[in-house]
Amino acid sequence: MSHYLNELKLLNLESLPREVFVRQQYMPARHYFPAHKHRWHQLLYAVSGVLIVDVIGERLFIPPGNAVWLPCGCRHSVSTEYGAELKSLYIDSRYQQLPADKSLVLQISPIIKALIIEVSTFDVEYSISGYEEDVVSLMLSTLPRLKLVTDHLPWPTSSELLKMCSQLYEQPGGKQTTLMLAEGLAISKRTLERKFHRETGMTIQAWNLRLRFLKAIELLTAGHSITNISLDLGYSSPSPFIYMFRNISGMSPGEYISSRQYRP
Incomplete structure (x- = not known):
């Protein structure tokens, strides 16, 4: 499977090729992803710029260093006024260490940042034994320890x-x-x-x-x-x-x- 899966193929997948897939992209100024949902969980991380994520009843501002947790099936849209670099972690829907029924804004810690960067270098079908799987497991077990950010804008x-x-x-x-x-x-x-x-x-x-x-x-x-x-x-x-x-x-x-x- 190509390392550069496009959005259409991702949206049409029934399941992810591995427990985690990291997607990296740059959103130009005034770019907008219309409302959609996934068959898997998503952690959307702003590396630079500010992301605006609309979910039911809330507008979430995601500045650099923060991420939004979007559980499987959560309908959301994403936009940016001035451009943003982002990383998306697509996580298998069987993952249960973060809520499956509500979105959260989380503060990215230095260790999670380093783990995300490392996992982003792995092949899509990374080895499910050895170093790659160990790093992925550490990243997933560390996510629930991230600090919750509560200054949302209720809609x-x-x-x-x-x-x-x-x-x-x-x-x-x-x-x-x-x-x-x-x-x-x-x-x-x-x-x-x-x-x-x-x-x-x-x-x-x-x-x-x-x-x-x-x-x-x-x-x-x-x-x-x-x-x-x-x-x-x-x-x-x-x-x-x-x-x-x-x-x-x-x-x-x-x-x-x-x-x-x-x-x-």
Whole structure:
């Protein structure tokens, strides 16, 4: 079997040639994989750039050093605004050391990074005895030890709120108040607040703040300046933006970028 299996062949396979297959690719800016699902588990790892993974009820931002666990049958779409290099681990559906019923965002540790890189050099039909199998087994037994990342962006399910959030996502620097958003939906402010919290578990204000923070990470990773990011996100100057970023992450935007240089 060719080392470079294409996506069509992978999607049509009934099972993987081995317990793990590593697929590597670069997604150009504004590239989009439409919603799909696999017959196996997938660990999607951003080596560089930021991936946006949509699953039911959540939009997951995957910056460098993080990965998303997508269990067998989980319907998802993947996109990137500024381009991203990624590695996908396709794992046999019989693997049970991570949940089979929900997606997770995990922080890639140095040892997992090294193991993924090593496994990516193996032939598709690697030996099921000896060194290759030992490395694969170590990698799979280490995955459950990865740190869980919880700063997701919950996504509403109703069509009207989904459309509203999509517009907020496209214009994160907008100045719309909750009252203005409610008027756009022809409902009361109180009704909007109650419905939004029921569908996302967050207030609109808290959701918007998390959106701006995650968009900031995306723009920082793409190399945008702090001044430009501040203006793009609706801040009058860098100072309030830096305050927001530090308040949420515990570090300044500059410190965040420096810290990523030493992570996988």
